[in-house]
Amino acid sequence: MSQELWNEVDRYICDRLLGEDPALEAALAASDAAGLPPIAVTANQGKLMQMLARLRGAGRILEIGTLGGYSTIWLARGLEPGGRLVTLEVNPRFAAVAAENIDRAGLGDVVEMRVGPALETLPALVDEGAVFDLIFIDADKANYPGYFEHSLELSRPGTVIIADNVVRDGAILQSGGGNGPDAENIRGVQRLYELLAAEPRVSTEVTAIQTVGSKGHDGFAVALVT
Numbered sequence: 001m002s003q004e005l006w007n008e009v010d011r012y013i014c015d016r017l018l019g020e021d022p023a024l025e026a027a028l029a030a031s032d033a034a035g036l037p038p039i040a041v042t043a044n045q046g047k048l049m050q051m052l053a054r055l056r057g058a059g060r061i062l063e064i065g066t067l068g069g070y071s072t073i074w075l076a077r078g079l080e081p082g083g084r085l086v087t088l089e090v091n092p093r094f095a096a097v098a099a100e101n102i103d104r105a106g107l108g109d110v111v112e113m114r115v116g117p118a119l120e121t122l123p124a125l126v127d128e129g130a131v132f133d134l135i136f137i138d139a140d141k142a143n144y145p146g147y148f149e150h151s152l153e154l155s156r157p158g159t160v161i162i163a164d165n166v167v168r169d170g171a172i173l174q175s176g177g178g179n180g181p182d183a184e185n186i187r188g189v190q191r192l193y194e195l196l197a198a199e200p201r202v203s204t205e206v207t208a209i210q211t212v213g214s215k216g217h218d219g220f221a222v223a224l225v226t
């Protein structure tokens, strides 16, 4: 209904505050040309996450759901000097596109991609004793509860956990996720809210914000691990 207006306002914001960025624009163009779905974060969302990384002083970032590496590039640019980002992607074709995009952005040595189902690659990170300062959850929504539980194991006090797509056009209001094709995903997000509210390490330091913009009506949750 207001989508055209939201698009124009996002354009207004980005034109004034973000400026040209050849590497990010090339990442989107290459993702599009390779047929990846156009579901990356928007530029102004990416910038916000980069700023959250800077505010946190993040030296280690974990991303769950790489797609073409667009949000990866934003986040990796927010790392402290010498920092590292690990990103998890199940689709080898997407991962190959992302690797090229990340290399083109000059971040090939900073970003490590692990290809496989995140519910398999996350326990490996836990076994390695990995700890992250910022974790961005953005893969399949049905598995958000599992991603959050693993993220807690990969956190320390002060870790910021961000989850994308926690509003989905208001679909979260549908009891039990509704009966539509997206029900499993909606239930995953609803369960994430329950876990965020119940987990003593985040329950006092968590919120979610609904957003409108060129990606429609959606939102993100932000939690600080205490």
Ligand code: SAH
Pocket (backbone or CB within 6 Å): 039, 040, 041, 064, 065, 066, 067, 068, 069, 070, 071, 072, 088, 089, 090, 091, 094, 116, 117, 118, 119, 138, 139, 140, 143
């Ligand atoms: N963060 C990206 C968008 C991610 S879209 C950006 O904003 O630029 C969600 C991604 O999660 C897709 O690439 C999809 O292939 C991936 N994904 C889906 N299920 C997954 C799983 N089980 N493990 C890891 N990645 C998964």
Ligand code: DHB
Pocket (backbone or CB within 6 Å): 039, 040, 041, 138, 139, 164, 165
């Ligand atoms: C979808 C996934 C996302 O991470 C997103 O931001 C938007 C849409 C999807 O799977 O449809």
Ligand code: MG
Pocket (backbone or CB within 6 Å): 039, 040, 041, 138, 164, 165
């Ligand atoms: Mg998303």
